[in-house]
Amino acid sequence: MFIIKKNSIILFMKNKVIEAPLTNSSKRKLEEKINGFRLAKTDNLWKQFVVDFSVYKHIFISERGRSFSSLDDLDFDIEDLLNEIGKGIERGHLIALKEIIDLKYLYDLKLSITADLKEKIIYRTNEILVPETSAHGDLHIGNIIISPEGLPKLIDWEHYEAKSSYLFDVLHFCTREICNKYNCSWTEAIQNNELKNYSFLFSELRKYNLNLVDLKIGYILNRITLESKKKFKYLMYLPEGHTEKYNYVLKYLDNLL
DSSP states (O other), X not given: OEEEETTEEEEEOSSEEEEXXXXXXXXXXXXXXXXXXXXXXXXXXXXXXXXOEEEETTEEEEEOOEEOSSGGGOSSOHHHHHHHHHTTSOTTOEEEGGGTSOHHHHHHXXXXXXXXHHHHHHHHHXXXXXXXXXXXXXXXXXXXXXXXXXXXXXXXXXXXXXXEOHHHHHHHHHHHHHHHXXXXXXXXHTTOGGGGXXXXXXXXXXXXXXXXXXXXXXXXXXXXXXXXXXXXXXXXXXXXXXXXXXXXXXXXXXXXX
């Protein structure tokens, strides 16, 4: 079976997935994915969770496994997966948000960031400390598979960040669950009170004496910069509606600060 998705041909075989780009933008995106896979494969935190893959010219071949459509479909506890990932994290190595979020880039986006909001961002990103790790960048249920050997693996590494915090991945997983439930964007999901229902999120926060508001602040800033950078890289422009979407969530951020 094959599909055409986001200007790429994707062929699903018994144990493999073959992807080939059809346009320059999809080629750039595939190159970014391949680069992310390669970086994650050499990263002690993530390497055991990267599916087997190979590259032939501009064709990407990866291991196919059993996929899931919702958290309820998982036949293992997501907290077990997070704990396994957490084993590779150096405890006590905390870093200020300002050190892992590209604030200069954020300001250059010319969003609705007033002088007052900018001052608040500078203050809080200096104050809030998170574990410094690499990050998958787009952890959600659709990017988790079970390999033929029965092991949990992660796919789609094009958003991999070498300097970030895996806590952003944990919160992103929760926001994406809400996105799927209500067919909304992450900018809306991050404001949803149902985030309080994800016990594994708070288990991770307690390990670092953080609260949800602190993590939301970092996540929003990180998500805007990460997402917009990728859009510019793939498409060479920021798609229509993104500026409005970011300004919408910045109003919520202002209230959090």
